[in-house]
Amino acid sequence: MADYSPYSFSKINLAACPFAFWLRYHEKLKGVRNPIFDLGSVIHLILAKLIEYIIAGKEYDSDQVILLYMRATVRDRIDELRKEVWLFEKYFEFNPELVVGVEERMSINRDGTAGKYNSSFLRGILDLIEIDGDTCIITDHKSQFNVLSDGDMAKHEQLRFYCFMVMHFWPQVERFITRIYFTRYGVTKSAVIEKDQVLRYGKRLAISIDHIEAMDKWPAIPGDTCTIC
Numbered sequence: 001m002a003d004y005s006p007y008s009f010s011k012i013n014l015a016a017c018p019f020a021f022w023l024r025y026h027e028k029l030k031g032v033r034n035p036i037f038d039l040g041s042v043i044h045l046i047l048a049k050l051i052e053y054i055i056a057g058k059e060y061d062s063d064q065v066i067l068l069y070m071r072a073t074v075r076d077r078i079d080e081l082r083k084e085v086w087l088f089e090k091y092f093e094f095n096p097e098l099v100v101g102v103e104e105r106m107s108i109n110r111d112g113t114a115g116k117y118n119s120s121f122l123r124g125i126l127d128l129i130e131i132d133g134d135t136c137i138i139t140d141h142k143s144q145f146n147v148l149s150d151g152d153m154a155k156h157e158q159l160r161f162y163c164f165m166v167m168h169f170w171p172q173v174e175r176f177i178t179r180i181y182f183t184r185y186g187v188t189k190s191a192v193i194e195k196d197q198v199l200r201y202g203k204r205l206a207i208s209i210d211h212i213e214a215m216d217k218w219p220a221i222p223g224d225t226c227t228i229c
């Protein structure tokens with residue numbers, strides 16, 4: 001049995017193609033980063049900063065926030081960033097009084113206790129967490145081109161992974177409202193996930209990780225992860 005922890009959602013997802021997983025975690029090949037993903041990384045940082053300003057009730061200059069996180073690879077796309085910030089300010093909704101985490105690094109050990117981010121069992125960064133009594137609202141910001149259907153939202157594995165993480169820190173939560181805010185369009189889609197669904201997901205997650213740790217063959221299986229390698 002091999003131990004590849006800490007496991008992020010993307011690491012677990014990559015194991016859908018064992019060869020890609022072997023390249024990344026045995027051969028330590030990172031591949032060539034596609035600069036098209038840089039816009040998404042930059043807008044994530046910008047939105048997190050704006051949310052922090054809004055929570056603190058501070059005035060801000062959105063152009064200055066954009067420049068704060070600007071990278072050379074997206075310098076010629078500043079108009080897209082400005083548009084996404086404008087959409088965010090106009091359409092993104094959250095309750096600052098309920099926020100318990102922004103760009104929150106969460107990690108748990110194999111026994112379910114809180115772990116250190118770089119040496120835990122599971123880890124992830126959650127864009128926005130709000131708690132309202134026994135309900136938790138988890139929002140992920142995505143800069144992808146396609147807006148997901150209600151059906152895809154209801155079975156979104158990454159959001160369930162985040163629910164599973166949150167459940168360990170706020171055990172009073174009985175219900176999750178999982179949301180994706182699509183930064184290109186100013187659209188938010190959501191789904192309701194009950195705690196028992198998250199518990200069932202946790203069992204599937206454990207089976208997936210057992211499978212990864214027992215892998216000793218590395219066939220290439222084309223699929224969703226083909227964009228990675």
Ligand code: SF4
Nearest residue numbers: 017221222225226229
């Ligand atoms: S391109 Fe697709 S099939 Fe080939 S290694 Fe990558 S994920 Fe696997």
